[in-house]
Amino acid sequence: MNTAVHAWWGRMAQPTLQRRSVAYVLFAFGVIWAVLLAYAYWQNERILATEQPLRKFSEALHGALEETPDPEQARVVVRATLRWINERRAQGKRFPPGMDAQLLDAQGRHVYGSVQLARVPASAWEKGEVVRLGGTAYHLHETRGTRWTLRMAEPVRTTGRFLSYNASNLLEYLLLALPFVVLPVWWSVRTGLRPLEQFASALKGRRQGDLAPVDHPVRHRELQPLSEALEGLLAQLRQKLDRERLFVQDAAHEIRTPLAVVGTQAHVLAHAPGAEERERALALLNQAIARASHLAQQLLVLATLDGDARATPRRVDAAQCVRELLAQLAPLAMERGIELSLDAPEQLWAELDEAAFVSIVGNLVDNAIRYGRDGGSLVVSLRGGDAGLELLVRDDGPGIPPAERARVFERFYRVPGNERTGSGLGLAIVQQAAARMRGRVEISEGLAGRGVGFRVGVPTM
The missing domain is CATH 1.10.287 (Helix Hairpins)
Incomplete structure (x- = not known):
């Protein structure tokens, strides 16, 4: 039982495209809910600032009172109106109840109103200020006429109350629409992934080590x-x-x-x-x-250069590196009477894969000595520039026939008719090392119209 539970939990904990798509939809609904709530708040603030609902309501009620000359009737109208509007506010929960009013006749005598409104200064009514009475903030508005002066006090709807009401109201509609969005998304993802599952099943059914082209038809773009x-x-x-x-x-x-x-x-x-x-x-x-x-x-x-691992480039003096390699190969050149010379600056610092660079120089010079003519010349040139390093190795030996130049970089290939023994890997190593350094190698002309030259260009890091 525990094993089955752990297996089920492992499958559930593994991320899936279906759950991710559903999560994105839920996140989008949350963003929509927040945006609509912010828009509703902005609209409410705009309406309060431009349309002034309290002023309109006060003026409408005052217009009805102006047609009522009897104080008792006016008192009844104000009392009934307040009771009706406060009951509606309490039922709807959109606006806070507790709306109050004060009615004065033309001589300023008190006709109707609560005790707390009687303590409000007349200047606050005239200016339409916001005052706090009994721990509650009220908007004030005063409307004067020939018979009556109507003063209305409306409780201020706080931001928290506004957001609480509208958040629950919007959430109700979004929750109602949620299943009609999530279910189609979930189903579309599930059915949309079915061709991918079939493709994966076709790959699983292949024999181990089978690298033949995949013959499973792919119809979906x-x-x-x-x-x-x-x-x-x-x-x-x-x-x-x-x-x-x-x-x-x-x-x-x-x-x-x-x-x-x-x-x-x-x-x-x-x-x-x-x-x-x-x-x-x-x-x-x-x-x-x-x-x-x-x-x-x-x-x-060659196996090292073929590998996927790449050496970390480091700053080296390429000119000094070439000098040291030539010093090591000088005895071999002296045995055959080959004059070995270097044309390079005193110092040439660069960020290089040193092992690959050494392989290039060593194999080119070794090949030139091995396959050059006795008593010949070998010139190694090294230059630096914005594009990187350029290495040129030229000799005046028998050279390479034009028909064979396309194949000299193949592994184990030797030019026919050459009596010198070799592995046939030197130029293949040079080409692979140059490619490892994102460079290039090409065949050029040799010395004095004879022999052969190899130009290698590698970018510096």
Whole structure:
């Protein structure tokens, strides 16, 4: 029983569109109620200021009294009128009862009136002031004629009394209309969500790992953006899985060659009859191990750049960073007699993803040294501007044929006819790192009409 209660409570506590829509309707009714109440108060104040109901009533009653010359009859008219109007006020609860009057003849003699009104000064009647009698505030009005002077005192209707009466009165009408608004809204939301529930049920029925396009028909225009977004997401997942599958296959294929060499040369090294054979096997073994290590390192860098996590940019001296990388690669350039030079300012501070920037510079320079010509030149240029950083790496080596330039950024792709060994991942890493930094990489001309150049532009943070 407790489990069922907890499950029911969990479902009720979970927010739903139906309850939210009903809550919005209730909130709208509350706002309407407050606005109507404020409008009624404003209208009441306007009527009191412009139309002056007490003055009109007093003048109408005084006009009837002017046709009554007998004091006793005039007294009866005033008394009956007051009793009638106070009974009506007490029944309706809209206006406070207790309306009072004082009647004087032409000589100013008292004809009718209560004791409390007799204490009101004549000047207060003439000015129409508001006075407090017995703890109650009264509006005063005096109407003079040839026979009678009629003084009317009406209790002031307080703001609290006005709001209390009108609030309950308006609320009654709103509560009467509420079911006729809430029920259609609730039903429209419930029926309107049914196609979405059917769409969700169709997705639930798919097999695990099924990334095929959704074949559930979507007839409603409101659901089409959701269906298109889902199709786009599935397409991205299919592309990502296909790319990862090809990546794993290519990586396995690429790493199999150096591992095979390691196994073969290890066997030769173990059974070599002479020192010369062992030295040759050891040299080939070291080359295979270095190639496998380089390939593993490149794969690790590429996997890191492919990840969703983004490094926090930090302020670095890009020029100094390039100098340090070139210093590390200088021995490799010296082995092949390549002249390595840098064209950059002394300092170039920028907010950068340092790891991605290092990958770009390192792989471009390493590729230029690895695939350049012996005794050649390699120039690295770095500039900063409003658009960001621009890195240019140029060499005078054999270059890349125009027909092959469209494919050099593919993973594991090597230009045919090149005798140098490599992983085929350097330019793929450069492109991925540039994309990670929201930049671009493009092929440009090399040095002195020879070789090839790579221009990388990255915005600074």
